[in-house]
Amino acid sequence: MADTPPLQAVKVFDAVARHLNFTKAAAELNMTQSAVSYQVKLLEDYVGTALFRREARGVGLSEHGRAVAPLVRQALGDLAQAFRSAKAETANLLVISTMHTFATTWLAPRIGSFQMENPELAVRLDISPNLANFHDDGVDVGIRSGKGEWPGIKSHCIGGGNFTVACSPQYYARIGKPKTPADLADCIFIGPRDDWWPLWFAAAGINPPAAFSRPGIDVETQQMAMVLAVAGHGLALVHLGFVTEEFKTGKLIQPFDVMASSGFNYYLVYPEGGPLPNKTKLFRDWILKEAGQELA
Structure with missing residues (x-):
C-alpha cells in the first residue's frame, strides 16, 4: 500500500466534507457525481473505514471523517501555498544561459543596471558553452554565438561579430x-x-x-x-x-x-511561439538597447 492516498481522492474528500453534499462537490470539482463517489470509496478503502455517513438529506462526516477533515484542509492549503510560492519565485527569476567570455566581459558588468530598472526581478546566470534546452533546463533566455539560425528558436542579433x-x-x-x-x-x-x-x-x-x-x-x-x-x-x-x-x-x-x-554574431535567443513572459520581454528590450550602443 502506498504511504499516501491518491491526491485526487483527498481533494474530493475535502470538497464533500465542506459541502456535505456529493452533487455540490462534483460541481465544484467539475466531475460527475459517480466519479466523486468512486474517489470517496477509494479513500475509504485506503483508510479501512467509512469517512461519511449516508443520511436521508445527504451525507455527514463519520467520527473518523470529522477527525481527518481539518487536517486535510490544512494540508491542502499548505500544498497550495508551497506551489504558489514556487510559481511566484519562478515568475520573478530570470535565468540567462550564456557563454563564459560574454558573461564575464560584457554581461556581468552591466546586468546590475537591468536589475535597477526591474527591481522585482532576480537574475541567475547559467554559464555553459551549449545551447540551452529551454524545455528541460529551466532557462528563460540564452545568449549564443552563431548565425542566428536554430530550429524552434527566436533570435535577435546583438552584435559582437x-x-x-x-x-x-x-x-x-x-x-x-x-x-x-x-x-x-x-x-x-x-x-x-x-x-x-x-x-x-x-x-x-x-x-x-x-x-x-x-x-x-x-x-x-x-x-x-x-x-x-x-x-x-x-x-x-x-x-x-x-x-x-x-x-x-x-x-x-x-x-x-x-x-x-568571423561571420558569426552574438544572439539573444528564446523559444519561438507561445506567449512571451514579461520578464523575457523586459530583458530583450534592455539588452538590445544596451548592446546596440556598444557591440559592433
Missing part, C-alpha cells in the same frame, strides 16, 4: 611600434591556432604567415587572451565591445585600425 588585434602599450613599444600589419609576423601571438588570425590578416590586405616564427600562447577563452594581452605577453584578438574599459584606461591599444569578421 567584429574583432581586431590588441596588445598592451608596453608590448607595442617593445616590438618597435610596427608600421604595417605585415610587421607583426614576428610577434608573439596569443591563441596562434585561432581561425580568426587568417581572417584578420586578410582584412589587413596581406597574406597570413604560413607559420608563426615564434611560439605563441594557447588559450581556451577570449577572456584569458585579454588577460594575457593586458599583462604584456603578446597580441590577442578581441571584440572591442568586450574590452571597452581596457581601452579607456589605456591597458590595451589597437596597433592598427583593422577590423575583421
Whole structure:
C-alpha cells in the first residue's frame, strides 16, 4: 500500500466534507457525481473505514471523517501555498544561459543596471558553452554565438561579430611600434591556432604567415587572451565591445585600425511561439538597447 492516498481522492474528500453534499462537490470539482463517489470509496478503502455517513438529506462526516477533515484542509492549503510560492519565485527569476567570455566581459558588468530598472526581478546566470534546452533546463533566455539560425528558436542579433588585434602599450613599444600589419609576423601571438588570425590578416590586405616564427600562447577563452594581452605577453584578438574599459584606461591599444569578421554574431535567443513572459520581454528590450550602443 502506498504511504499516501491518491491526491485526487483527498481533494474530493475535502470538497464533500465542506459541502456535505456529493452533487455540490462534483460541481465544484467539475466531475460527475459517480466519479466523486468512486474517489470517496477509494479513500475509504485506503483508510479501512467509512469517512461519511449516508443520511436521508445527504451525507455527514463519520467520527473518523470529522477527525481527518481539518487536517486535510490544512494540508491542502499548505500544498497550495508551497506551489504558489514556487510559481511566484519562478515568475520573478530570470535565468540567462550564456557563454563564459560574454558573461564575464560584457554581461556581468552591466546586468546590475537591468536589475535597477526591474527591481522585482532576480537574475541567475547559467554559464555553459551549449545551447540551452529551454524545455528541460529551466532557462528563460540564452545568449549564443552563431548565425542566428536554430530550429524552434527566436533570435535577435546583438552584435559582437567584429574583432581586431590588441596588445598592451608596453608590448607595442617593445616590438618597435610596427608600421604595417605585415610587421607583426614576428610577434608573439596569443591563441596562434585561432581561425580568426587568417581572417584578420586578410582584412589587413596581406597574406597570413604560413607559420608563426615564434611560439605563441594557447588559450581556451577570449577572456584569458585579454588577460594575457593586458599583462604584456603578446597580441590577442578581441571584440572591442568586450574590452571597452581596457581601452579607456589605456591597458590595451589597437596597433592598427583593422577590423575583421568571423561571420558569426552574438544572439539573444528564446523559444519561438507561445506567449512571451514579461520578464523575457523586459530583458530583450534592455539588452538590445544596451548592446546596440556598444557591440559592433
